[in-house]
Amino acid sequence: MNIVVIGAGVGGLTAASLLLKAGHSVTVLEAHVYAGGCAGTFYHQGYRFDAGATLAGGFSPGGPHTRLAEILGLTWPVSPVDPAWVTHLPDRSITQWADAERWREERRRAFPHAEPFWRKQERLADIAWDVSSRYFPWPPESPDDLLSLIAALRPQTLLAAPYLFSTVANLAGAASRDPMFKTFLDAQLLIAAQTTSDFTHALYGSAALDLPRRGVNHVHGGIGALARTLVDWIRAHGGRVLFRQAVEKIETRYGRAVAVQTNKGLRLEADAVIANVTPWALARLLGEAAPPGLLREVRRRAPTWGAFTLYLGLDAAQLPGDVPDHHQVVVDPTRPLGEANSVFISLSAADDVHRAPAGQRVATLSTHTAVSPWLELKQRDPAAYEARKAAYTEKMLAAAERALPGLRRAVRLCLSGTPATFEFFTRRPQGMVGGFPQTSLFNVRGPATGLPNVWLVGDSIFPGQSTAGVTLGGMRVAAKVLQFTARSSRLRALQATRQPQPELG
Numbered sequence: 001m002n003i004v005v006i007g008a009g010v011g012g013l014t015a016a017s018l019l020l021k022a023g024h025s026v027t028v029l030e031a032h033v034y035a036g037g038c039a040g041t042f043y044h045q046g047y048r049f050d051a052g053a054t055l056a057g058g059f060s061p062g063g064p065h066t067r068l069a070e071i072l073g074l075t076w077p078v079s080p081v082d083p084a085w086v087t088h089l090p091d092r093s094i095t096q097w098a099d100a101e102r103w104r105e106e107r108r109r110a111f112p113h114a115e116p117f118w119r120k121q122e123r124l125a126d127i128a129w130d131v132s133s134r135y136f137p138w139p140p141e142s143p144d145d146l147l148s149l150i151a152a153l154r155p156q157t158l159l160a161a162p163y164l165f166s167t168v169a170n171l172a173g174a175a176s177r178d179p180m181f182k183t184f185l186d187a188q189l190l191i192a193a194q195t196t197s198d199f200t201h202a203l204y205g206s207a208a209l210d211l212p213r214r215g216v217n218h219v220h221g222g223i224g225a226l227a228r229t230l231v232d233w234i235r236a237h238g239g240r241v242l243f244r245q246a247v248e249k250i251e252t253r254y255g256r257a258v259a260v261q262t263n264k265g266l267r268l269e270a271d272a273v274i275a276n277v278t279p280w281a282l283a284r285l286l287g288e289a290a291p292p293g294l295l296r297e298v299r300r301r302a303p304t305w306g307a308f309t310l311y312l313g314l315d316a317a318q319l320p321g322d323v324p325d326h327h328q329v330v331v332d333p334t335r336p337l338g339e340a341n342s343v344f345i346s347l348s349a350a351d352d353v354h355r356a357p358a359g360q361r362v363a364t365l366s367t368h369t370a371v372s373p374w375l376e377l378k379q380r381d382p383a384a385y386e387a388r389k390a391a392y393t394e395k396m397l398a399a400a401e402r403a404l405p406g407l408r409r410a411v412r413l414c415l416s417g418t419p420a421t422f423e424f425f426t427r428r429p430q431g432m433v434g435g436f437p438q439t440s441l442f443n444v445r446g447p448a449t450g451l452p453n454v455w456l457v458g459d460s461i462f463p464g465q466s467t468a469g470v471t472l473g474g475m476r477v478a479a480k481v482l483q484f485t486a487r488s489s490r491l492r493a494l495q496a497t498r499q500p501q502p503e504l505g
């Protein structure tokens with residue numbers, strides 16, 4: 001069968017490679033000149049900057065990237081990072097050790113009253129990570145999904161039942177009355193679950209808070225090397241990945257997708273289409289053929305977060321020696337997080353010579369930001385838009401100085417990115433990134449779109465954001481497409497046997 005994948009983000013490439021491995025003919029169409037989207041690495045004046053994502057989890061045994069590599073027989077260019085990062089609160093810094101024993105000591109030192117929370121969090125994280133190491137098609141969208149879910153359950157999974165309707169703040173109980181502890185949880189959850197402890201689902205949040213212990217990794221040459229590895233694998237195994245091909249329309253007939261058209265005049269017929277885009281972008285691609293449910297969804301949903309980013313070229317000699325590469329800074333815990341009040345800072349590995357000219361390193365700084373003020377200002381008042389960019393740049397650099405004293409002195413190049421930049425380079429409407437807030441297990445989005453042969457993949461579908469998350473989503477979508485193609489083949493075989501056979505002789 002002909003399968004077309006729109007977009008070469010990590011989610012789209014994962015689904016594409018698995019379907020190619022299963023014997024289908026697969027073409028990936030990517031609008032940009034390189035793969036990876038929010039987890040891409042771009043080249044500028046001798047520097048290779050990570051556009052969004054900088055740290056990747058999911059490479060431990062049973063982790064999504066590891067499982068994908070085992071299926072495809074490929075090797076990822078990664079090495080583990082310990083400590084994962086350091087969180088800087090105004091009155092203390094907390095080192096997120098990957099090593100479990102060092103982490104236990106660290107958390108007892110930083111938050112001695114919170115041990116009961118951490119023990120519950122670890123138990124729930126074990127359950128969540130165990131479930132995610134098997135095929136677990138959540139939310140179920142078909143009887144096949146239900147059967148797979150039942151098969152994936154283990155007696156220990158049921159221990160999570162009392163927490164099905166709890167938030168992380170419920171789990172923390174009295175400990176969350178300590179504002180510093182709550183800020184510590186909130187800052188991490190905002191990144192990993194797109195919301196804070198009062199709203200993050202307990203199971204999802206527990207798994208997210210465990211990320212450093214499950215192991216995070218540097219990707220050699222920049223995080224875009226994950227997507228590049230998949231592109232190389234797809235091309236080496238007979239699939240196609242075409243760059244500079246922005247899909248503008250999905251053609252439908254009798255309620256099914258039949259072809260896609262790109263801005264370069266390419267028209268590809270398709271038996272199945274996988275869209276590595278957000279629901280808003282899919283509705284645009286379908287135009288009048290968008291199913292009513294999808295249209296209702298995009299009208300109903302509140303905008304998700306955007307990101308403001310800084311990309312720095314740095315004189316390595318001016319940076320403080322022997323500090324971890326990744327930091328999170330909260331400037332003022334009494335104010336809402338994001339909007340440069342919480343900043344994540346990632347330096348390229350000191351020994352990664354592919355990222356910057358000799359003697360230099362690069363850094364990506366990011367903060368959550370509401371998308372609409374940026375987009376409105378850009379339209380209405382370009383000077384005010386530039387002034388806002390300058391003000392955010394100042395605030396981000398000031399925050400980063402707290403983790404890396406001397407950083408400003410080291411800056412040789414500084415670029416910034418707003419939601420408008422993300423909209424342009426990743427084609428995500430309004431520059432909305434990171435997927436939906438993970439508030440309840442019972443209102444998450446699955447891959448179904450309302451058209452029987454079109455599926456969404458990427459961080460809009462459960463389990464949401466991160467390279468590991470979209471890899472799990474990509475595996476799920478590949479399995480759904482395989483069920484669909486098997487059903488279609490059975491149907492065709494049945495129809496063929498029912499056709500009147502020409503008489504011989």
Ligand SMILES: Cc1cc2nc3c(=O)[nH]c(=O)nc-3n(C[C@H](O)[C@H](O)[C@H](O)COP(=O)(O)OP(=O)(O)OC[C@H]3O[C@@H](n4cnc5c(N)ncnc54)[C@H](O)[C@@H]3O)c2cc1C
Nearest residue numbers: 007009011031037038039052053054055247458459466467
């Ligand atoms: C600032 C920031 C920091 C982050 N930090 C981390 C981190 O440290 N670790 C982590 O694991 N995750 C992180 N994330 C999240 C992670 O990057 C994303 O969740 C993940 O990469 C999204 O993958 P995706 O499959 O949804 O595809 P996307 O990244 O959205 O890529 C989609 C691709 O499709 C292409 N495309 C879109 N429309 C079309 C079209 N019509 N035609 C052709 N091509 C099209 C785009 O050009 C793009 O290449 C971060 C995200 C951001 C924004």
